[in-house]
Amino acid sequence: MDASFRRTYTNHLPALKADLLAGKRLALSKCITLIESTREDDQVAAGTLIEEVIGNTGNSIRIGITGVPGVGKSTFIEQFGTLLTEVGRRVAVLSVDPTSIRSKGAILGDKTRMHSLSKNPKAFVRPSAAGANLGGVANTTRECILLCEAAGYDVIIVETVGVGQSETLVKEMVDYFLLLMLAGGGDELQGIKRGIMEMADHLLINKADGANLALAEKAAKDYENALHLFPASESQWKVPVGICSALENTGLHKVWQSLQSFQSVTQESGFFSENRRLQNCQWFHQRLRTQLLDYFFGEPDFKGKIKQKEDQIKLGKSSVRKAVDDLLQSQIHKIK
Amino acid sequence: MDASFRRTYTNHLPALKADLLAGKRLALSKCITLIESTREDDQVAAGTLIEEVIGNTGNSIRIGITGVPGVGKSTFIEQFGTLLTEVGRRVAVLSVDPTSIRSKGAILGDKTRMHSLSKNPKAFVRPSAAGANLGGVANTTRECILLCEAAGYDVIIVETVGVGQSETLVKEMVDYFLLLMLAGGGDELQGIKRGIMEMADHLLINKADGANLALAEKAAKDYENALHLFPASESQWKVPVGICSALENTGLHKVWQSLQSFQSVTQESGFFSENRRLQNCQWFHQRLRTQLLDYFFGEPDFKGKIKQKEDQIKLGKSSVRKAVDDLLQSQIHKIK
Numbered sequence: 001m002d003a004s005f006r007r008t009y010t011n012h013l014p015a016l017k018a019d020l021l022a023g024k025r026l027a028l029s030k031c032i033t034l035i036e037s038t039r040e041d042d043q044v045a046a047g048t049l050i051e052e053v054i055g056n057t058g059n060s061i062r063i064g065i066t067g068v069p070g071v072g073k074s075t076f077i078e079q080f081g082t083l084l085t086e087v088g089r090r091v092a093v094l095s096v097d098p099t100s101i102r103s104k105g106a107i108l109g110d111k112t113r114m115h116s117l118s119k120n121p122k123a124f125v126r127p128s129a130a131g132a133n134l135g136g137v138a139n140t141t142r143e144c145i146l147l148c149e150a151a152g153y154d155v156i157i158v159e160t161v162g163v164g165q166s167e168t169l170v171k172e173m174v175d176y177f178l179l180l181m182l183a184g185g186g187d188e189l190q191g192i193k194r195g196i197m198e199m200a201d202h203l204l205i206n207k208a209d210g211a212n213l214a215l216a217e218k219a220a221k222d223y224e225n226a227l228h229l230f231p232a233s234e235s236q237w238k239v240p241v242g243i244c245s246a247l248e249n250t251g252l253h254k255v256w257q258s259l260q261s262f263q264s265v266t267q268e269s270g271f272f273s274e275n276r277r278l279q280n281c282q283w284f285h286q287r288l289r290t291q292l293l294d295y296f297f298g299e300p301d302f303k304g305k306i307k308q309k310e311d312q313i314k315l316g317k318s319s320v321r322k323a324v325d326d327l328l329q330s331q332i333h334k335i336k
Numbered sequence: 337m338d339a340s341f342r343r344t345y346t347n348h349l350p351a352l353k354a355d356l357l358a359g360k361r362l363a364l365s366k367c368i369t370l371i372e373s374t375r376e377d378d379q380v381a382a383g384t385l386i387e388e389v390i391g392n393t394g395n396s397i398r399i400g401i402t403g404v405p406g407v408g409k410s411t412f413i414e415q416f417g418t419l420l421t422e423v424g425r426r427v428a429v430l431s432v433d434p435t436s437i438r439s440k441g442a443i444l445g446d447k448t449r450m451h452s453l454s455k456n457p458k459a460f461v462r463p464s465a466a467g468a469n470l471g472g473v474a475n476t477t478r479e480c481i482l483l484c485e486a487a488g489y490d491v492i493i494v495e496t497v498g499v500g501q502s503e504t505l506v507k508e509m510v511d512y513f514l515l516l517m518l519a520g521g522g523d524e525l526q527g528i529k530r531g532i533m534e535m536a537d538h539l540l541i542n543k544a545d546g547a548n549l550a551l552a553e554k555a556a557k558d559y560e561n562a563l564h565l566f567p568a569s570e571s572q573w574k575v576p577v578g579i580c581s582a583l584e585n586t587g588l589h590k591v592w593q594s595l596q597s598f599q600s601v602t603q604e605s606g607f608f609s610e611n612r613r614l615q616n617c618q619w620f621h622q623r624l625r626t627q628l629l630d631y632f633f634g635e636p637d638f639k640g641k642i643k644q645k646e647d648q649i650k651l652g653k654s655s656v657r658k659a660v661d662d663l664l665q666s667q668i669h670k671i672k
Contacts, residue, residue, distance in 0.1 A: 051654075058652075143657070280656060285642075288660050291660050292629065293625055293628065313620050314617065318387075318390075319386045319387050320619050322387045323620055325627075
């Protein structure tokens, strides 16, 4: 980033904010780059920006989409997102990718994966957020959601990329969690997905087309029966089990109907806003932990002490427990 | 726990330590209960105990075993553990179970799952460690390994229970990571397991018996070919792909041979001890983070401030970022 562009942040924050609230895509992109920046002055500007637009956020439905690789998430989001723009919605697509931590950057090609949606003037597709760790990625994604809302996007889709830890993170930042599945996964696969099935507000068997249609219908029945064994969700929402073919563009309207029905039912019951309040509290605690640790581990004095203890542990001269106790006692003494 | 038993810890630590080093199973059980205790005085005693026996630890091979539910982990450990006792080894079986966090206790029936092994005088089977969070569970399990070693167990098996986050934790505390698999898992299953396959030091197709034998041999060939596509591991160890039937007790001797070969190759190259040093460093950093956070969140003054900020966030009066920044500024001011 060159110096002239950087000055845009610090000096022209009011203009950037006005453009964001006017729904300008370039401003939204710049704002996201700002909150992702690791520079201290950028972080101060990001704090001001977020605090100033907080009153313009929240007015959207936030949808999480997950499923194993190969289930057809990209094709689904491409088609479903296009449908949403056709019914007058503005759609933002974000993603959470644990593997982007190691590579320290967004995965290339995220934009090109959703070729037609990313060129749609009513849609905004952003590659995975960067971050030093999973907590950092989650935090940035949550602030991206707020910025998209401030820019007037009223459907936010957060996709999990890869598998493993990201499902829980995404579940904690969305209103509606959609699990894409395939017909014909074995028992072992179902075992792996059981924890994630329990998080889902909607099960959707994709690739219900051609010779696979009958299999998909059978699988939907099976899952519907299985769901009866689960305890009722807190939202009292009856989790629908549907089939669709993103490729042939069938079954997607029904998903949108379910989503609207979920929104009206849970808004009436109060669950919708109560859930968001709880999610914000969780986020607050997560960020507090991350920032506390960042503060301590950033102290040069503490860093030196840590290095000493590391050496003792490597030589077998100290147990891990004693090394930690010693370090904390010296640090806590300093605090008191 | 009654008061008289508790006094055993604080007053009779030298006797407990002597019994532990003499390999008495009851003493080992008591020591594990001590390190798992959440009482402050117990934790002080636990610290003393661990520090005093640290010189008696490390003399074992630590094996991690994972695989999807239904792969036959319990049967495998029962048979493999028995084999190890027959060749003169003393075997301890521990497990890491993320779900035990919620239930705040060990899963019942862990002992009865390995019926014959748990009655074997040369074996020690312990249910899953308890802990307030995944980091706590991992920490307790690592200290359990040390206590088992101090008691003279020279093969430590750490099993993952459930699926998801525990594989990485277990990989970080063992020398050798064994992945049990089934023949006939679909492509989707392989997708899910790819990250875990890359961690494995040994792939083993279980249930290679009866009509399934030919399928298992075919799967082993396929995995062997697939492994050629992976980058060489840091240990330079060529990951074997084998088949076995825990039920029919076939193929287990070969696993033990591979394990011994791994140990001698990596001890000669220096990888074995270097890897343990790195693991101890990782553990140290994890524990340091956990303990720092526990200290802060335990302060009554801080707790009150957190509550205030929570209320502001719930009412939409503050962004998460600003609430965290305010809290840290007040706390850091106190430190400086």
